[in-house]
Amino acid sequence: MQKPVLTMSRTEAVARNVREAIVNGEMPPGMRLNLDELALRYGVSRMPVREALKQLESEGLVTFYPYRGVEVAHLSVAEVEELYAIRVLLERRAVERAAARIDASGLAKMKVLLEQMDEAIAADDGARWFELNEAFHRTLNEASGWPKMVEMIDKLRQNIERCVRTYIARAGYEGPQEQHRELYQACLDHDPERAARIITLHIENTATLVMQVLAEEAETHRQGDPEPA
Incomplete structure (x- = not known):
């Protein structure tokens, strides 16, 4: 089922902002990313934040850990x-x-x-x-x-x-x-x-x-x- 355009636009906006924060060092490797805090920061619900982080995971920028949440990925x-x-x-x-x-x-x-x-x-x-x-x-x-x-x-x-x-x-x-x-x-x-x-x-x-x-x-x-x- 196709997702609403509004949800997708919010997801892309969050992904773009978090990506930029990771690349410029504002969010350093190992930093824990709290979905509620990011939702508040970007003025959206948890769903677009989670979708955005999943997108960034596919790009190698964040890592999802069972029982630990999401962290900015380290690079060896x-x-x-x-x-x-x-x-x-x-x-x-x-x-x-x-x-x-x-x-x-x-x-x-x-x-x-x-x-x-x-x-x-x-x-x-x-x-x-x-x-x-x-x-x-x-x-x-x-x-x-x-x-x-x-x-x-x-x-x-x-x-x-x-x-x-x-x-x-x-x-x-x-x-x-x-x-x-x-x-x-x-x-x-x-x-x-x-x-x-x-x-x-x-x-x-x-x-x-x-x-x-x-x-x-x-x-x-x-x-x-x-x-x-």
């Missing part, structure tokens, strides 16, 4: 490595195809986004840079003309974006931004092979550093745990 180093390996396979092919077929409108949008990202760096506005970074990659991937692949890539990016923000905060924006410029130039030249090489390096570099950050955090947490009695 091994899980991040796997997610990035999948992302390389998908995004390399999407970018390769996009570079061959992107039109003047897509190139113009990429150029504007690059300029806005430079402005965000100059203003030390990390939140704005991440927003533009997502738009830049999505614009490029959409030029592939494969909406199903774009949807899959988006889900992968959302799951690991929270880790990327920690890495960027430590490593800075200039390295990734320079690779964005190289990607734009490869697309401007309609050079699929060069674009594929750049996006592969871009993703693999980020993956290596994100896994390093996660490993360091896991070690710090382990050292901080009390000795068993």
Whole structure:
């Protein structure tokens, strides 16, 4: 039976808000998500909240535990490595195809986004840079003309974006931004092979550093745990 449009719209709104809170770190890994509190926060009943959390569970962002409720999902180093390996396979092919077929409108949008990202760096506005970074990659991937692949890539990016923000905060924006410029130039030249090489390096570099950050955090947490009695 088809669900009412109103219920679906509320579910999507809650899912979008909780997803954003998880990605930007407002709801960190391990945080318990109380359905009643979320319903009050977003002005809805428990049903849309539960449906929204089920949707986020399918995206790997939350975990349902019997008798414990719902928590923001943790990501291990091994899980991040796997997610990035999948992302390389998908995004390399999407970018390769996009570079061959992107039109003047897509190139113009990429150029504007690059300029806005430079402005965000100059203003030390990390939140704005991440927003533009997502738009830049999505614009490029959409030029592939494969909406199903774009949807899959988006889900992968959302799951690991929270880790990327920690890495960027430590490593800075200039390295990734320079690779964005190289990607734009490869697309401007309609050079699929060069674009594929750049996006592969871009993703693999980020993956290596994100896994390093996660490993360091896991070690710090382990050292901080009390000795068993």
